[in-house]
Amino acid sequence: MSIPPATDQAQGPAIQVQGLEKSYKELRVLRGVDFDVARGSIFALLGSNGAGKTTVVKILATLLKADAGTARVNGFDVGTQAAGVRQSISLTGQFAAVDEILSGRENLVLVARLWHRKNPGKIADDLLNRFSLTEAGSRRVATYSGGMRRRLDIAMSLVGNPPVIFLDEPTTGLDPQARIEVWQAVKQLAEGGTTVLLTTQYLDEAEQLADRIAILHQGRIIVNGTLAELQQLLPPAKVEYVEKQPSLEDVFLAVVGDSGEDDHDRQTTSTEK
Ligand SMILES: Nc1ncnc2c1ncn2[C@@H]1O[C@H](COP(=O)(O)OP(=O)(O)OP(=O)(O)O)[C@@H](O)[C@H]1O
Numbered sequence: 001m002s003i004p005p006a007t008d009q010a011q012g013p014a015i016q017v018q019g020l021e022k023s024y025k026e027l028r029v030l031r032g033v034d035f036d037v038a039r040g041s042i043f044a045l046l047g048s049n050g051a052g053k054t055t056v057v058k059i060l061a062t063l064l065k066a067d068a069g070t071a072r073v074n075g076f077d078v079g080t081q082a083a084g085v086r087q088s089i090s091l092t093g094q095f096a097a098v099d100e101i102l103s104g105r106e107n108l109v110l111v112a113r114l115w116h117r118k119n120p121g122k123i124a125d126d127l128l129n130r131f132s133l134t135e136a137g138s139r140r141v142a143t144y145s146g147g148m149r150r151r152l153d154i155a156m157s158l159v160g161n162p163p164v165i166f167l168d169e170p171t172t173g174l175d176p177q178a179r180i181e182v183w184q185a186v187k188q189l190a191e192g193g194t195t196v197l198l199t200t201q202y203l204d205e206a207e208q209l210a211d212r213i214a215i216l217h218q219g220r221i222i223v224n225g226t227l228a229e230l231q232q233l234l235p236p237a238k239v240e241y242v243e244k245q246p247s248l249e250d251v252f253l254a255v256v257g258d259s260g261e262d263d264h265d266r267q268t269t270s271t272e273k
């Protein structure tokens, strides 16, 4: 099948999924999944452990074949135009894929070389700057905090400048401050026109980030809408007069400070001898 001209890819949703089904032997994980993701938007796929979020992402990234249904990414069919899909995406998996022995900058330069990008050093420096890793750039990744690793991981996935990016649980295991830093990075991506599909188990993450939220449950998307649309599914809130206590997250952020700027310093003082 021929690859459609670029103009076709510039129109329509960045991701179109229809009737996707997938079983692992007897286990029917996806039973007809449908959704679209508009270009330049952030779409959150929510679901409990084992709901099938990673399975959806793997199918969209052409790492896994669906049993039935169709999916297009950037206009390319995942089943028949895998090369086109792969050129259009990057995938940041559930577990960080950075090389511990190398520095953050070396990791980025390596990936830029693999992509045959011109001027890998400049690309690395730009990305380090964008993800507030400039100071930490020359340090071995082994000395990074979880949040710094995640940011580096996302930065690495941007080296190829893909129009669509998949983030599978980008903030699992991060502290509240590091999560906010990753959220800021993701928001900036979408503002720059990148389409982001992220999976998460955290409701607040979807609330903070996503233009649309879909809930995957028992093999299907059971709701799909904006936060406001999802909130309307419930009866109107009862009006009660209570003293609002700060949430634990408010307290945590107030005590440790939520600037995010001192992340490197925090690490530098605690890990460098
Ligand atoms: N290669 C595989 N072989 C057999 N079963 C699998 C395989 N991969 C996933 N599964 C099962 O399919 C179901 C969906 O898995 P998946 O990883 O897609 O869920 P998830 O929503 O990403 O979960 P989590 O939130 O834990 O990451 C789970 O029950 C899982 O055990």
Ligand SMILES: [Mg+2]
Pocket: 053, 054, 055, 094, 168
């Ligand atoms: Mg998963």
